[in-house]
Amino acid sequence: MSERRSIGSVLSRLLLVDLFKGLAVTLRYNARALVEARDGADPTQAIYTAQYPKERPLVGERWRGAPKLNNDPRTGESLCIACNICALVCPVDVISVGQANREVRDGEKRKKKKVLTTFEFDTSRCMFCGLCQEQCPTLCLELTQEFELAVESRAGLVWDREMLEKGIHVVTYKK
């Protein structure tokens, strides 16, 4: 056991230099926090906080948030062709697609077509992996950038077709 000691190391130990180094870092942050501007979520600034309800974050373009069923913008009809792939591919079985064979007019001809009747999406169990929107052949089902999904009852977490097409009403708090 050989210990090397220099006067410098002894002194720095006695004068608590190691502690003061750390204290200097935190004091610098404290001083900077008092004078620097804050834009929110900027890692180069002294204060990183973004005040959430007041300052809303820009969610990534590819964000997998609230589900949505898209309608054809020209006709206003659902893009869903009731193929059931989303329900099959979902690892946690949150989607159930209701379908019916209906007679529809296509110009002069009348033909039978599978159409969507109901669509249920249980957001309480959804893990937002995005497999359903990846597999959707008509780009109907989409996970949007909406991320505030809280509701006041469990039943409200099961979204029906109407909610999926219109989206839920999100109260945006400004304060």
Place this chain on the structure above:
Amino acid sequence: MSGPIALHWAPQAASPPPPPPVVPSWSPVELIESIGVPHGFAEYVVWPAVQLALILFVVLTAVAYLTYLERKVAAFIQARLGPMRVGPVGLLQPLADGLKLLSKEDLVPAGADRFVYLAAPVLAVTAALGLLVLVPFGAAWGTVTDINIGLLFLLAVASIGVLGIVLAGWASNSKYALLGAMRSSAQLVSYEVALGLALVGPLLFARTLSMQEIVESQRFTGLWWVAVQPLAFVVYFIGSLAETNRAPFDLPESESELVAGFHVEYSGFRWSLFFMAEYANIIITSAIAATVFLGGWSMPGLETAVSWIAGTDATTPLYSTAFTLLSIGVFAGKVLVLVYVVMWVRWTLPRYRYDQLMDLGWRWLIPVSLANILISAFAFLVAMRPDQGGLLGLVEVTKNGLWMGWAGTAYFLLVNLATFAMAAWLLAKLNKTAWSTDLHALRRVEALRRAGRLATAEEARAE
């Protein structure tokens, strides 16, 4: 008395000790008497009651706002904003917290010692708030009372607060609370020793235990005792961190190990009583440090500032009022700086372990403060004027306090630093394993020590 050594140079002889500094003579008691209240009643009942009410109000508000300050300081250190939602920049947050705590259920755990459980927080907070009577918040009528054993009384009552913590931990019928209480009783008992011993150093210079007189003595000498007793100040500060359960010594409530320690079972208002006691204790220990080491309410230039406002006649009510209020401001400023340092330290440093805390207390702080007393006392004796029993004549004891020039100050500072070096050297010899500056060697030694201990523990189990 002068002895055979020819040391009859007397630098103080040219400048005799000055007269004692002015103290305003008017007090609001006269105001109360002027409306017809009898003298004794006014001085011993009415005016103290007013003072106590004021102090309780101010200190309880201060305690509430210390929580706010703590959260803000923590936030700014940690790149956050802290409370911002209740009121402008969160200024009403303490109020909201208080309301929330008041409206919460007051739980008593099953199997708890009900009476003790309910009484413990009251004991803790009473001990803390009772100390306020003796804190010299300001000059003249800025303090409630001043007794000749003031500091002793403060230390004695402060240690009752420990009982509250111990009883709370015991009565909770919870293992975590019990461990917290055990830790805290050990910690507080051992650190109180260091704390008390650290205070003896400056008392050598103040030559009194009365809080007001300690301030006056520093005012008279024109020196804060931290200048001649820096070592004692450091020891006192470290001890007071431990005494108030603040990081890096917050073991009794160490959140990550014992969840919340002794108050783990408490809820609602009783919990907030512990919280209040903690913050009140921070204020008190900081106030004692400010009084004993940092000159209390005195400040160079205070008298000048007062004379600008109120002239130089010390008997007028205006002078007295200005003096008292300014001195209270100075005192509050000093306490606030110390409180900030306490918070700053808390949010930077990790937490000691229980046994390391004991090591630090018993093997370092107590020997250092003992050595400090011994050497300071000896140095003091040597430095006194020959006709008063000393040798060097650097210090003169007058009836108003000590008188020493710059030579005396430098002498005591040097002695203190020498004490520091000697104590450190001696302790380093004594505490070998706890003291090494070579990191790699330390790590090897520690590793071996631990490995040895591990092996014995396994052997013990095998038997």
Place this chain on the structure above:
Amino acid sequence: MASDTPSAAAHVFEQTEMLLNMGPQHPSTHGVLRVLLKLDGETVVDLDCDIGYLHRGVEKICEHDTYPMITPYFDRLDYVAAVNGDLVYVEAVERLMGVELPRRAEYLRVILAELQRIASHLLWLATHALDIGAATIFLYAFREREEILKIFENFTGARLTAHAFRIGGLQWDANPEFVRDVLAFLDILPGRIDEYETILSENRIWLARTVGIGVLTAADAIDTGLTGPVLRGSGVAYDVRRAAPYSVYPEFDFEIPTGDTGDTYDRYLVRMQELRQSVRIVRQAIEGLPEGSVMAARVPRVIKPPAGEVFHTNESPKGEIGVYLVSDGTNTPYRLRVRPPCFVNLQALKQLAVGHLVADVVALIGTIDIVLGEVDR
């Protein structure tokens, strides 16, 4: 007390050990770990880990799911290092299928995986420091981690459970700002690591709490089957990225930091060095990022690997994570087994903690760096 007649004094001074139940609801057990401690005073005499509070039966679930549906479950094993979990699974399936990946996909995978390693180590540092009482490091480390999560969010669409990779490549190419964001982050991080080290590395309290705590010799570590920083802290330079290279790791220049005494402080130093090494790897990968597609050309729409089995391992931030996959030629695996590094590393806790104090147990749980999602599966 050897006397035959038990006296009152004998009863009073009888030594009893206290059983302390730490967790599953405890701030420092990093999730829902329950540790039963047998204490003599505050010294740990014996210790038992009770796991399974987060058991979801992932391995069994995987037998019912098709291959693409399994990837999100790997996000949720080690949920603070989701990308590394994804990586080992998709690589295992790709090995079974014999898919060759475009180089851009490999590079992007390495970048994401190393960023995730940084994020995981930062989270470890944050919680470990918090356990030992340094609360401020917690928020500093989270601030830097947040930048990584933002990069993940923009790239993959989720912050934590990224679902970053698909069998045969990636779902999306990098978003346009990706390279810029990553480089900006790499510029900030080394200075911030210096800041953490200023606060901790020489701090006497930090040293007192970590040096010589939980010493683990190299032989013991190997015998227990430990991997990752815990093993490297004991001085064994075993890193899957070197020992059995996968992806494009052989193309990068990096070192494998090791400790020498195998105590908590060594494991801390190793992880701090790994942060810097990961920065090096990411920088090299960004500089050499090739152009091209991010999805292999010949990946069938329905994935049915040929019958056979594969055992594939990766270096996750916690250690060596392995996937044993048996395919019977259908679209679901016949059997899938995960070799979880956290589960194995947790077994060392008893060796580490016996003889230390309660406060050290907390530090030791932190130094092993467990995630209960992976321990319990």
